[in-house]
Amino acid sequence: MTYFLQQVLNALQLGSIYALIALGYTMVYGILTMINFAHGDLFMVGAFFCFIAATFLKLPFVPTLLLSMAGVALLGVTIERVAYKPLRQAPRVSAIITALGVGLFLENFTLVFSPYPQHVPTLIENKTWIIGGVAISSLQVIIILLALVLMILLDLIVRRTMVGMAMRAISWDKSIVPLMGVPVNLIISITFAIGTSLGAAAGTMYSLAFPVIDPYMGILVGWKAFISAVVGGIGNIRGAMIGGFILGAVEILVAAFLPSTYRDFVAFALLLVLLIFRPYGILGKPRPQKV
Amino acid sequence: MADKPLTSQPEKPPTLERLRAGWEKIASNRKALPIALVVGFLLSFAIPQFELVNPYVQLILMYIGINIILTISLNLVNGYMGEFSVGHAGFMAVGAYISALLTTRVFPLGSGAWLFPLAVIAGGVGAGLVGLVVAVPSFKTRGDYLAIVTLALNMIVKSVIENIEAIGGPRGIPGIDKLTTLPWTFFWTVLAVWVIRNFVYSNFGRGVLSIREDEIASDLMSVNTRQVKLLAFTISSFFAGIAGALFAHVLQFISPRVFDIIKSTDVLIMVYLGGIGSIAGSILGATIYTVLLEVLRPLGMWRMVFMPLVLVLLMIFRPRGIMGLREFRWFIPYRDLFASRLWRQKKEVPDASA
Numbered sequence: 001m002t003y004f005l006q007q008v009l010n011a012l013q014l015g016s017i018y019a020l021i022a023l024g025y026t027m028v029y030g031i032l033t034m035i036n037f038a039h040g041d042l043f044m045v046g047a048f049f050c051f052i053a054a055t056f057l058k059l060p061f062v063p064t065l066l067l068s069m070a071g072v073a074l075l076g077v078t079i080e081r082v083a084y085k086p087l088r089q090a091p092r093v094s095a096i097i098t099a100l101g102v103g104l105f106l107e108n109f110t111l112v113f114s115p116y117p118q119h120v121p122t123l124i125e126n127k128t129w130i131i132g133g134v135a136i137s138s139l140q141v142i143i144i145l146l147a148l149v150l151m152i153l154l155d156l157i158v159r160r161t162m163v164g165m166a167m168r169a170i171s172w173d174k175s176i177v178p179l180m181g182v183p184v185n186l187i188i189s190i191t192f193a194i195g196t197s198l199g200a201a202a203g204t205m206y207s208l209a210f211p212v213i214d215p216y217m218g219i220l221v222g223w224k225a226f227i228s229a230v231v232g233g234i235g236n237i238r239g240a241m242i243g244g245f246i247l248g249a250v251e252i253l254v255a256a257f258l259p260s261t262y263r264d265f266v267a268f269a270l271l272l273v274l275l276i277f278r279p280y281g282i283l284g285k286p287r288p289q290k291v
Numbered sequence: 292m293a294d295k296p297l298t299s300q301p302e303k304p305p306t307l308e309r310l311r312a313g314w315e316k317i318a319s320n321r322k323a324l325p326i327a328l329v330v331g332f333l334l335s336f337a338i339p340q341f342e343l344v345n346p347y348v349q350l351i352l353m354y355i356g357i358n359i360i361l362t363i364s365l366n367l368v369n370g371y372m373g374e375f376s377v378g379h380a381g382f383m384a385v386g387a388y389i390s391a392l393l394t395t396r397v398f399p400l401g402s403g404a405w406l407f408p409l410a411v412i413a414g415g416v417g418a419g420l421v422g423l424v425v426a427v428p429s430f431k432t433r434g435d436y437l438a439i440v441t442l443a444l445n446m447i448v449k450s451v452i453e454n455i456e457a458i459g460g461p462r463g464i465p466g467i468d469k470l471t472t473l474p475w476t477f478f479w480t481v482l483a484v485w486v487i488r489n490f491v492y493s494n495f496g497r498g499v500l501s502i503r504e505d506e507i508a509s510d511l512m513s514v515n516t517r518q519v520k521l522l523a524f525t526i527s528s529f530f531a532g533i534a535g536a537l538f539a540h541v542l543q544f545i546s547p548r549v550f551d552i553i554k555s556t557d558v559l560i561m562v563y564l565g566g567i568g569s570i571a572g573s574i575l576g577a578t579i580y581t582v583l584l585e586v587l588r589p590l591g592m593w594r595m596v597f598m599p600l601v602l603v604l605l606m607i608f609r610p611r612g613i614m615g616l617r618e619f620r621w622f623i624p625y626r627d628l629f630a631s632r633l634w635r636q637k638k639e640v641p642d643a644s645a
Contacts (some may be wrong), residue, residue: 035435083603090610093375096562099558101602107596115592223442223552230439261461265450268443272428275440279432 002133006032007256008249009142013140013209014247015116016147018182020116020202022232022240023154030171030235031191032088034095038079038103040222042196046072046215058151061123062201069197076282110215117214120207143205146237150201151241151257154194163190171235224251227271233281233284242282309353324621328481335477349473351585353541356476358577360483363570364530366485367452369559369569371496372523373503374429375438378445379558384550385421386414386532387405387539391464394540407470411479412538418532419525421448426524432518433506439495444632445555452547464539464547471540478538488570490526492624499523503568511634560602570622572614579613 002067028036049068055058103239127138158164164185228247254266368376390410498519501509513645565576587594
């Protein structure tokens with residue numbers, strides 16, 4: 001039982017990281033109906049910003065996190081303006097391929113400057129409490145709590161503010177909203193800034209929890225976060241959170257009770273089964289199709 | 292002053308004009324394709340026989356052939372049928388593993404070269420069967436959700452191979468004989484292009500195009516969408532398996548890592564670089580991508596930074612790729628060409644009377 005509880009705690013930690021990245025995918029999808037395949041690599045850049053801030057600038061945890069989030073948000077907005085904006089009227093797939101290209105660019109650009117995996121220094125002194133046989137580390141608590149705070153904050157922004165209302169409006173109907181005087185470009189930039197900075201926060205946490213980082217770390221984590229977003233119903237913010245936690249739980253629990261090499265296999269097989277029974281994810285709704 | 296630009300307009304250089312006329316002659320010649328095929332086939336025999344080019348260039352030529360097979364088979368699903376399959380390397384892995392196991396373990400020693408075509412076909416059939424796994428969910432799920440199904444399949448195939456110790460697990464299969472030759476590559480490439488071109492321009496293949504335009508409408512027009520999807524996915528994955536088998540016997544070593552999502556991304560890039568829904572585009576895309584990667588090799592690490600930039604710029608200035616939805620005349624059946632000519636003439640009639 002304690003073993004199980006211990007794994008649940010690990011699952012929460014991994015799930016909150018997946019959920020944060022999945023939010024970036026789902027927000028961009030909701031507003032542009034475009035899969036931003038560079039998002040996993042922005043997560044990686046976030047981890048590298050954290051590494052730079054911690055190693056060369058010797059900053060403590062909170063400034064590191066903020067710097068990483070701000071830097072990646074700026075990068076995300078720039079990418080949107082330079083690479084995605086000219087393609088808004090183009091076929092949807094061109095934008096997706098552009099995103100793949102941007103992702104490859106980020107990976108290989110980082111690779112040029114950091115050909116070897118880097119080690120991130122510990123920023124948070126790791127204390128471990130044992131409660132009822134379950135070892136809880138301070139790092140885990142901070143990651144889970146921070147992720148929850150960020151998610152609640154995002155939910156409030158989307159549901160309670162003017163910006164959030166504009167975001168929801170654009171994802172509802174893209175053609176009519178600009179006519180109502182909503183500055184669409186600004187809202188899209190804000191969406192990218194928020195989404196990518198959440199990814200950077202996830203990257204920072206990930207690099208603290210698993211301190212060896214390399215330029216290709218974003219690929220697999222990014223795809224998995226994308227899967228979380230789809231499981232929850234892509235375009236749906238609460239769905240992305242649920243999907244992230246589900247994927248984290250499945251991965252950790254499979255690794256805990258089966259040989260760990262089965263992890264990917266079981267996780268993806270479950271995904272296939274889920275998509276057969278709920279083709280639009282857990283919270284997603286099929287859009288009506290007209291002929 | 293007003294007519295100065297007219298008079299000073301430079302005439303087109305005659306060489307360019309002559310080149311264009313020559314090109315027009317080649318492009319409109321219906322006999323040029325068979326001639327090119329025969330010449331190509333003879334060359335594919337002659338090049339290794341007489342060492343016309345060095346082995347490195349021969350290797351690149353084989354990679355080009357394999358990439359063309361991959362690109363054109365993915366183009367069938369992504370370009371002609373309008374789905375978004377992102378796990379092509381998974382099918383490739385199945386074909387590569389089946390054929391490599393056959394040639395290294397099953398076939399008697401020394402008979403590899405003779406039985407190699409059998410191994411390749413077996414790899415293709417195996418991959419085609421796995422393709423059914425994607426085709427069945429595609430009846431219900433579509434778009435991004437289907438993309439996830441193909442992605443998951445890619446990961447599952449890789450994970451399953453990693454977990455079977457009997458076929459090498461994560462270490463892979465070393466010591467595969469180099470059985471893929473230039474003539475074989477040429478043969479399979481031509482076969483893949485021929486089959487897919489005929490499929491797309493057949494009556495049945497029109498159903499594939501109609502699914503791209505509107506699935507519900509084509510269902511209402513009594514296109515058997517399930518059957519069409521099943522066949523398209525199976526053909527696509529069959530040829531991916533063939534390409535995988537050829538690839539394994541060029542590389543001489545395969546491991547699950549070779550067939551991960553990065554490989555799938557490569558194929559995707561080649562498809563969209565060349566342009567969706569175009570056979571000439573697939574050939575161009577695969578060739579340009581393969582050659583460019585080799586030509587840029589002196590740049591070292593910066594090569595991989597440069598390539599994505601080219602891709603992004605191409606997408607911004609030419610969102611449909613090089614040949615997107617257009618076709619080179621050689622690959623269009625005569626009746627279609629004739630019909631489009633008639634159509635153009637009809638359109639010109641009102642202009643002439645006005």
